[in-house]
Amino acid sequence: MSLRTRMLLAFGVMVLIPLALLAIGLRQEMTRRLSEEYQVRVDRVVEVIREDLHRESTGISQRIASLKSALLNDNRFRLAAVAGVESERNYLLDYAGEAMRLTGLSMLQIQDSDGRIISSGHFRNEHGRLEPALAAALADARSGLALLTTRAPAGEFLSLARSESFRIGGRTFTLVGGVAVDKAFLARLARDRAITVSLLYPGGGLSSDPAEETASTETGHADAAVGAFHVPVIRTGAETPLDVMQARLQVTQSLAPLRILQRRVDSWFLITAVGTGVTALLLALWQSSRISRPLAALAQKTAVLDLDRLDVRFDEGRTDEVGSLSRLLGDLASRLRTSTARVREAERRATVGDLARQINHDIKNGLIPLRNVMRHLEQVQRDEPSALASVFAERRPTVDSSIAYLETLVTSYQRLSPSPNRRDCDLNALITEVVRAQRHDQVEFTMHLRANLPPVIGDPIAFRRILENLTANAVESLQSKPGRVSVSTEVVELDEEPPSIRVTVADTGRGMSKEETGRIFNDLWTFRVRLASRASPLKGPASSSTFPPEVWSANDDPGSGGG
Template identity: 30%
Template sequence: MSFRGRILMLGLAFSWLPLLALGLVVRQEGVRRLQASQAERMTVLARSASTAWQRNADRLTNGAHRLAETLADDNEVRAALRALPLPHPRIQEAVDDFSRASGLPVVYVLAEGGLIVGASHFMGDVGRASEGIWALAGVDGTVLVSDLPGPEGPLTVLAQSTEAEVGGVTLRVLVGLDPATLADLGGSDGGLFVAHAGSRGGTVPWSDLEPLPGGTGTPRFGADVVRPSAVGDPQRPDGLVELGSLVVAAPTRPLEPGRLVLAWWDPVLPSLSRSFDRALLVALISAAALAAVLAPFLAARLAAPLDRLGDSARRVQLGRLDVRFRGGGGKEFDRLSRFLNGMMDRLRGGVAQVRDAERRATLGELARQVNHDVRNGLVPIRNVLSHLDEAHREGRDELAKAFSDRRETLSGSLEYLDILAGQYKSVAVHGQRVAADLDRTVAGCLEALGASRPGMGIGADLRSGGQVALDSVSLRRVVENVVGNALSAAGPDGTVRVRTHPSAARDKSEHVLEVVDDGPGIPEADRARVFEPFFTTREGGTGLGLAIVRRMVSDVGGRVTLDSQVGEGTTVRVVFPAYREDVGPLDPPSAGGSLRDRVAGRAALDEQETS
């Protein structure tokens, strides 16, 4: 992963983790406080529901007994019961009056055999015999819960009954009310459930609760939310309160004792949790989007010092030892820049020492070469003088004859020494940092070389368009050596392509000369030595051409590279620094470098000029 990619990942992590941790802490604290508030509210609700249950249970008990007493004290009712057939309108009238006066919506009066002689809530039941209701009305002294017929279907009621003798007829009366009157859940979801007798003796488990019998669901108060009513529902209620004992009269099973339980769910807590979770998710997505937008910008700002150091390092890798690493971006980058600049100072010092050692070694080699060359020129002269001395002792005629015979030897030796002196005079030649037009100089050299080698294929693509920091004489010597070597390697039937262009750098701080020939190429074993003075693979060559080129170009901070493949040809690439007015000409005494290369350069030029 790149440095900028790591910055992006860290930005996402640092934007998510604190926000996620803060959100979870706030959520947990909010839930805790809401649960505490809910617990207090549900405690009040439980007390209210228990009080309502006790009040309504007493109301049912008193209502059943009062109805029996009312019927027994009513002469018209007694008379109606003795008269046949039943039911009698007076009994129904008495039932309606009692229901309105007591506020009990469900009132039944049944004669023996389950004949319904009065019903307050469903007139259609009057005159019908119902063994089920007769059996329910026979449960005396306790509250029961069951379904009774209603105009719109079964009606679940809490009821109580009693038996009485009225006018010599045994009657059973049953009064009931809607369970919804027991409690107000204050906006919560809830309902009445039944816990059977087997769950007595402790807190009622949620899995033991069943919905009220008969209906298709559990009655709900305060909301329309439908909760599952199956046994073992894992969605536990937020509160349970046991209201009291009763008898369960389910349609498909016998009467069974149990307890009435009120259960409720508070919708505020889950709704608040869901809302907070959505808000937290939106916040996390927003933080991620913001981090994705800002991270590249921050990564670019943070990576800028590294990019500057990388650019300087690439320039060093290309041979620019005058590079200085710039700091900026923090103390760490400043310290790294100081370390790198110190390393470059030591490197430049080491290179200077190597060049000095090279210079000394070359001077020693040059001294030995001069000694050898001068001795080679003096030996024939010494021999001629010895011969002339002997002839002089023999007489003038012999001296004249000997001088005539050895004149060519003496003249040849003196001419050799004179040529040698001219060659060694080139030791003081070096490049100057002055402006020279690269394209114009190359064009002039190609014209002269083409005239001296008619028929040779020379192609030129000159697009440098700038001035290089090398004096025109030295630049001409560089071009003539490189192009001349290429022409010699290509042969009379070959071609040479010459190209100039600015470097790929943005500031065009360098200009490039490329010379490509299609000659036989240079073997791999000889490529590493082509820049050594006096090394040549061409018959009659001096081995100084590329040595001169490298020396002159390196004097002004340039460089020379060579690429060659056997059978394909050779490419020589010379990189010149662009001329800058703020950089003065190179001082000849401090030019440095190899003395032998300077000698080689002059010798190669003389060799080319004589050829």
């Protein structure tokens, strides 16, 4: 990831995260407070509905009380209900229906002391059915509120019921009356279309919301404010015993307006965030371009820096952090130029050491069986000379196996030697690369390369190693003192031979004496005392192992440099 990209991301994070936190905090606080207001409103509506039901129940009780007063003074009812006059039987059967219409009730029935229905206004054919526990269940209802499932010709309906007992002629009668609880009744309780009142009870349910046919379960509303209280429901039936259950009267107000408000707030926040992000992006682009441009130029110079090209010069004129970095990179390149030769020599020594240890180990593995066989044969010759031939024949497979192992080992190590890749080589290009890699602070390199130098057929890696050794020796001959190393190429015309190319590496170092010059091709010798331990035990000095003696020439004047 580039610095410019990081700066853009940093600006975006610095701008958008606080804005997002502010928006999220405001949204949550707004949602919390408005949800609480919705819930408080719903709770108030619940209390109002509870008061309305008590008021409605009280009104039902008052109407039943007026009927009670009328029945106490009704002689025809007395004759039919107490005296059992047959001519007044129809009056008794129709009385509840007429009284129910006059009082505005939805259900009304009169029971005798045995709980037998003697008159029913909502279902005339219900007379004669026993409901002995109904009056007691209504009387036991707490707070005077009770719902009753009532049979009618069209089916069963729910009503808010009350009961009142009275005595005529020494007999006890009970009036049970109520108003129907249906969708219209619940809608009157709601008073507001935004509020839904639902009545949930086992086996059924009602709701004031026209979109809901029935609410038969008590599942919660995840996106609504809900308030509720419980009301007893008395279930009656012709074939089932009376059962008292609990119904849940639930008040619900949808939070859809709040969600619409949240979406609008989110839209405004998104617009603000986009505008702020674009502004921050433009500012970040402007600022990052001012910072990244010098860094990009520095990176472009650093990209070409490697062990083969250490002549890169870094601008050290700036006084800011970029200038400090340029100076550090310049010092790094200088140290790399100083230590490249040492690193390569250390790598060569490590490689040769590892290879020598491996060869020593492998040869020992092949010689140990041979040594054991020879010791065995020596012992047999000394103790039982007559058995020497048979023992030798017996141990000969071991000898053959060891010899085959050593032959295989020789073949394997022979394969490690890379095959030369002979092709046309541009010596001038190779010299330029090697000199560039050998740059030193106290050494002045000069090149005098002939133009249009013909290509030379050979292995470019071998040529490169030769040139590296020559230039490294020239630098080290200066003994860490200021000096000059010159590399030149020329075409040499020889008699009766094809033309050759001569590469000359000259330095202003200490030079060599005649005695040292006569020993330069001897194995395990070097005129550099501090590098004597680096001479190869296999091929002679590292600096001359790739050169035949006839191509060498050396200046034999100490102190006048070498070449």
